[in-house]
Amino acid sequence: MSLVFIVLVAISLGLTILMFASYWVLFEKAGREGWEGIIPIYNIYDLLQIIGKPTYWLIYMLFPIINIFYGIKILDLFVKSFGKDSMYTVLC
Numbered sequence: 567m568s569l570v571f572i573v574l575v576a577i578s579l580g581l582t583i584l585m586f587a588s589y590w591v592l593f594e595k596a597g598r599e600g601w602e603g604i605i606p607i608y609n610i611y612d613l614l615q616i617i618g619k620p621t622y623w624l625i626y627m628l629f630p631i632i633n634i635f636y637g638i639k640i641l642d643l644f645v646k647s648f649g650k651d652s653m654y655t656v657l658c
Contacts, residue, residue, distance in 0.1 A: 596647065610640070617643040 589603030593612065602612050607624070614623055617640065626636045642655045 596644075613640055613644055617647055619643065 586604045589609060590600035593603035593609070594600045596616050598612055598616070603609050610624055610627055611621065614621060619640070623636060623640070627633045627640075638655075642652055645655045645658075646652070
């Protein structure tokens with residue numbers, strides 16, 4: 567039982583580090599500081615600044631179900647800010 571727990575914690579920690587590194591690189595490519603990508607809620611605020619949407623969209627991200635749709639929209643607009651199209655969002 568404890569070996570399974572240790573393996574799950576190691577996998578979770580590895581995925582968390584991968585996510586932090588990914589956010590760091592994406593925010594640097596977007597012209598922001600890398601650390602801004604790993605701060606919860608602040609990174610969504612920065613994403614909204616990058617894509618040029620109003621700050622009150624951050625409130626929508628706090629509501630279940632609604633946040634799924636706004637999250638996809640924010641991701642799509644973020645991808646488009648790098649010159650990609652909507653198909654890139656769908657495939658990733």
